[in-house]
Each structure stands twice: as structure tokens, then as C-alpha cells.
Amino acid sequence: MSLPPIHRGHPDRPGHSEDAEPAGDTQPAEHQGAGIVREEGAKLDFTESMTYGDYLHLDEVLAAQHPLSPEHNELLFIVQHQTSELWMKLMLHELGAAITSIAADDLSQAFKMLARVSRIMEQLVDAWDVLATMTPSEYAAFRPYLANSSGFQSWQYRQIEYALGNKNPAMRGPHRHRPDLLAAVEASFQAPSLYDEALRLLARRGIPVPAVVLERDVTAPYVADAGVTTAWEIVYRDPDAHWELYQLGEELVDLEDAFRLWRFRHLTTVARIIGVKRGTGGTSGVGYLRKMLDVVLFPELWEVRALI
Numbered sequence: 001m002s003l004p005p006i007h008r009g010h011p012d013r014p015g016h017s018e019d020a021e022p023a024g025d026t027q028p029a030e031h032q033g034a035g036i037v038r039e040e041g042a043k044l045d046f047t048e049s050m051t052y053g054d055y056l057h058l059d060e061v062l063a064a065q066h067p068l069s070p071e072h073n074e075l076l077f078i079v080q081h082q083t084s085e086l087w088m089k090l091m092l093h094e095l096g097a098a099i100t101s102i103a104a105d106d107l108s109q110a111f112k113m114l115a116r117v118s119r120i121m122e123q124l125v126d127a128w129d130v131l132a133t134m135t136p137s138e139y140a141a142f143r144p145y146l147a148n149s150s151g152f153q154s155w156q157y158r159q160i161e162y163a164l165g166n167k168n169p170a171m172r173g174p175h176r177h178r179p180d181l182l183a184a185v186e187a188s189f190q191a192p193s194l195y196d197e198a199l200r201l202l203a204r205r206g207i208p209v210p211a212v213v214l215e216r217d218v219t220a221p222y223v224a225d226a227g228v229t230t231a232w233e234i235v236y237r238d239p240d241a242h243w244e245l246y247q248l249g250e251e252l253v254d255l256e257d258a259f260r261l262w263r264f265r266h267l268t269t270v271a272r273i274i275g276v277k278r279g280t281g282g283t284s285g286v287g288y289l290r291k292m293l294d295v296v297l298f299p300e301l302w303e304v305r306a307l308i
């Protein structure tokens with residue numbers, strides 16, 4: 001009695017039918033994808049030219065993850081921080097250019113960049129979901145290997161905060177041992193913030209902004225001023241007459257909103273992973289992060305909403 005043929009793969013698909021089965025010394029059927037690559041004319045020989053990996057320096061980027069523990073979950077922790085730092089690099093690039101554009105009265109460029117910064121921040125908010133898959137015991141297993149390292153010492157984060165106007169001079173401290181980093185952080189600390197430049201623009205466009213605000217020491221913490229609330233009120237009461245300034249105000253609110261969400265998700269993720277334990281950076285941990293939630297970057301833009 002003859003046995004029924006054995007079907008391998010999908011009988012309807014060319015190259016996988018019983019008839020097309022390689023037999024004996026014949027060549028194996030070509031993978032369908034190989035045909036597509038050939039037909040599309042994709043370049044396959046890079047002996048003489050730059051590849052994707054060359055252009056992106058992937059050798060360096062992908063060789064920069066060095067878990068210190070034997071724990072499986074440490075790589076997630078490292079990748080999450082490194083990707084956040086890469087996005088922060090882009091944020092700083094965009095924020096710096098936005099500040100320069102506002103100072104030069106080029107608002108259309110600035111709007112594009114500020115929108116990008118907000119979208120990056122929103123994406124980093126969503127990224128907490130990945131880290132939140134790490135349990136307290138998984139983190140505790142490699143936490144001792146972190147010693148005193150903490151995001152608290154992120155110089156790019158401090159530069160972003162300084163660019164957004166949160167000028168806490170103490171935050172320069174962790175970088176004193178690295179003059180190159182200190183110089184970069186110090187430059188952000190000394191420079192007018194995004195909000196300083198926005199208020200100077202309002203004044204240039206004929207909206208009265210108090211002189212004490214325009215001439216303030218830009219390294220001092222920003223203090224809310226009733227005159228600035230009045231200035232934004234003029235803009236918000238008649239958006240059509242001040243459309244660009246109105247759009248600027250809303251872009252700033254968008255940005256602060258996204259930044260607050262990032263801080264909040266950091267706090268909740270930290271709370272579920274370490275509870276009330278102290279941070280590796282030496283602060284009270286969740287208690288410290290809760291205090292940071294109270295930082296307001298553009299106070300009058302929030303106050304003006306109650307007046308409209």
C-alpha cells in the first residue's frame with residue numbers, strides 16, 4: 001500500500017508545493033525574499049562604500065552597554081537610560097536653536113523646534129511603560145552595582161532644565177570633577193532661558209513687560225510677576241491681534257505639560273520599583289521627586305488661564 005505524500009510548507013505557495021521540493025542533488029529553491037532583493041536592485045556589496053552602520057557609528061553605539069552585574073534585567077535599565085540621553089541630546093539641540101530663533105524674531109522656525117521637543121518629551125513619557133515591566137526584586141538584584149550613580153547626575157537633563165528656566169545653582173555640583181561637563185552645564189546656567197527670550201519678544205512686539213523682568217539676572221530662579229501675567233492676558237484676550245505670541249504661549253504650555261508628565265511618570269515608576277527607599281544619588285527618592293513636581297517653569301502662562 002502506498003503512503004500519502006507528506007506536505008511540507010504551504011501547498012498553495014510557489015516554491016513550497018510538493019512538486020517544488022528539492023530532491024537529491026538539485027539546488028534548494030530560492031527564498032522568495034532573495035528574489036525581491038535582486039529585483040529591487042538593493043546594493044549588497046559595501047566593500048567600497050559607507051553602510052548604514054558606518055554612518056550611524058553603530059559599532060560604538062551598540063558596544064556602549066556594559067552591565068556590571070550578571071543580572072538579565074540590567075540591560076533594560078541601561079538601554080532605557082541611554083536612549084533617554086540620546087533623545088535629550090536632540091532636545092537640547094532643538095531647544096538651543098528655538099531660543100536663538102526667538103531671540104532673532106524667527107518664530108516659524110522656533111515653533112517647529114518647540115513642537116518637536118514636546119513630541120520627544122511625550123515619547124519619553126510613554127517609554128516609562130517599558131521600564132515599568134521591571135519588578136522590585138529584578139531591580140534590587142543589580143542595584144548595589146550602581147553605587148552612587150543616578151539620573152540626578154545627568155548633565156544633559158540639567159542643561160534642559162536650565163534652558164527651560166529652572167536655574168538651581170546647586171545642580172552644577174555633580175559636574176565639578178569634570179571641567180568639560182561643568183563648562184557645558186555652566187553655559188546653559190548663564191544663558192537666558194526659553195522663557196526669558198519669550199518675554200523679551202513680547203516686549204519687542206509692544207506688549208508691556210516689566211523692566212525688572214526684562215533686566216533680571218538670568219541665573220537667578222525665575223519669580224512670577226503680576227506684570228507678566230497682565231502681558232500674557234493682553235495676548236490671550238485677543239489672539240487674532242497677537243497670533244504668533246499666542247501660539248508661542250501655547251507651545252510653551254504644551255512643553256511644560258509634557259515635561260510635567262515625564263516627571264510624574266518617573267515618580268510613579270520609581271515608586272513601584274523602589275517604594276520609599278532612598279535614591280542611589282543620595283536623596284530621599286520618591287519624596288525628592290515629589291518636590292520636583294512642584295517646579296513651575298512658566299507660571300504666568302498657567303495663571304492667565306484663570307483670567308480668560
Ligand code: HEM
Nearest residue numbers: 080081084150151152154157270279280281282283285292
Ligand atoms: C529603575 C529605574 C529608576 C529608578 C529607581 C530611579 C530613581 C531615581 C531617584 C530615586 C532619583 C532621585 C535622585 C536620587 O537620589 O537618586 C532619580 C533622579 C533622576 N532620574 Fe531616575 N530612576 C530610574 C530611571 C530613570 C531613567 C530611565 C531616567 C532617564 C534618563 C532617569 C532620569 C533621572 C533624572 C534626570 C533624575 C533627576 C531628577 C531631578 O533632579 O529632578 N531615571 N531617579
